[in-house]
Amino acid sequence: MIQLGLTAAAIEEHKLGIGGSDARKIIEGDWHALWLDKTSRAEPEDLSRNLAVQMGSFTEPLNLYWFELMGHGAVSNQGLVCVHDTHKFMRCTLDGIADVSTPKARVIQCKHVSGRQPIEEVVARYTPQVSHEMIVTGLERGVLSLLIGTDRFEVVELELDELYAAEYIERCAEFWKYVENDIEPEQGRPLPPPPPITQFRAVSMEGNNAFADAAARCLAHKAGAEAFERAKSDIKALIEPDVGLATGYGVAVKRDKRGLSIKEQK
Secondary structure (H helix, E strand, O other): OOOOOOOHHHHHHHOOOEOHHHHHHHHHOOHHHHHHHHOOOOOOOOOOOOHHHHHHHHHHHHHHHHHHHOOOOOEEOOOOEEEOOOOOOEEEEOOEEEOOOOOOOEEEEEEEEOOOOOHHHHHHHHHHHHHHHHHHHOOOEEEEEEEEOOOEEEEEEEEOOHHHHHHHHHHHHHHHHHHHOOOOOOOOOOOOOOOOHHHOOOOOOOOOHHHHHHHHHHHHOHHHHHHHHHHHHHHHHOOOOOOOEEEEOOEEEEEEOOEEEEEEOO
């Protein structure tokens, strides 16, 4: 008989951090159930008899094949386990990356859905997972590759919302402290997903004096800001991995769990 469901190794991997499949519980505030899972106080959900989950698993190779065949990009890195460069508790196992090593590189999330729900609801349901994978990999673009029923295929391109990403990382870090300290959490605060791009409005700010002033200052300082960011990157590149504090020439570089930070030395 064919064995379905997660292997023992995959179950242990799942407990090492917050994965893409955990994203909805993080943003919906279902922290207690997730904490029970990550601390091995609850058995992982047995999905071997969940037809929808198994259908998606078995049709994933077809999904990726069709994605390429329809000209949406070359797929690589299937099954690659990724860990966030700074926040090591954030992980994911990729369905794949399209057009890796190009400016169009984006994570792929394959789904096989029934077609009974409007496409907008499907996208809203899986956007947190794709966003999580974009954050972990450092890519700013993602794509939902959707097999719909038995006769439809759609690709939905997504872009990472930076404000949402920053708040999401903060929520993940807050939750993971409960796991690390073995402290039972209450329910978390729900995090509303970013609005779909189609809900944004296009407006003209011509005639708005405050906007005109801010825009002029933004353009005037653009070159300086870019030079500032390049200088920070150059400084960070000079700091060896075992250095916790580096000072000199009016600058202090400090390393903590979040990485390197640069401040003016008083």
